[in-house]
Amino acid sequence: MVNFSKTLFAAAAAILATQVVGHPAHNIAQEIAERNQFLKNSARRDLSHCASFLDKRGAEDTSTKRREEAIAKARAERGLPLKRGKVVRRDATDESHLSSLDVTPTTSGVEDTIFSNSSCLLSPEGESGPFYVQGEYIRSDITDAQPGVEIIMDLQFIDISTCLPIVDLIADVWHCNSTGVYGGVVSEGNGDATDTSNINATYLRG
Incomplete structure (x- = not known):
């Protein structure tokens, strides 16, 4: 292992030396200084x-102030009260969340008990x-009458320098609709890949 490391080091040194000879005008010190300045x-x-x-x-x-005015305008346009009512939350700290089912791997019909309700299934994360x-x-409303819960965005960009x-x-924004389908794209994994009309859809883009 020691001999191999020494040999590898010698080979690496030879390669570096070859590169230096191959680029005689290259100033490594200047490159390092420029890189440090960029990182700084x-x-x-x-x-x-x-x-x-x-x-x-x-x-x-x-x-x-700008965001409060935007919220007030949006709520007024939708017939909502300008201020939200008091939020009341139930106290579940004293409640038992243990199941009353007595199930073991040998229980008759255990597979039906576990897998009959498919409303919540774990699936691998993917993009x-x-x-x-x-x-x-270029527009401020990108909903295109798509059903779902509206999101009102207020963006502010400040130059850090x-x-x-x-x-x-x-700002270019794009998002899938409430069923997870992106408009303007026909592709496997994006809704019905045989629906070629989706290529002309512009919803949730702008």
Whole structure:
């Protein structure tokens, strides 16, 4: 093992030496410096360094007010009260959640007892796609009358280098419908693969 390691090290050194000779004008020190500078500038991945600046600009208060107004408008358009009622939750801490069934592997009809109800089945986690479609409509409502629970999104993008809002930015959003099917795509694993009309669907994209 020791001899093999020494041989491997010698071979690696020979390969590196060959590469250096093959690129005599290549400055490794400069490359390392450029890489370190890039990593240094790319270290910021959040807005923690912008906190005081954003606080002085009142960014949080402005965002909160804008979102409250958006919520009020959405609830009014749907005939909902402007404020939610009191939420009452049942206390289940004193209740027993143990089953009263006395079942063993030898119990008669045990398979029917376990597998007759298929309303909740564990399935392996998987990801279909990607089902991104380029060139969709520029719009703020992407529902296309699809049934389901609406989601209202309020997005805010801030440049981490300047701590200022990014203007003239368009966010591309796409999502499956309530049955898990993406519009604009005909593919195995995306609903009925024989339904070629789905290629022209634009729902939940924009």
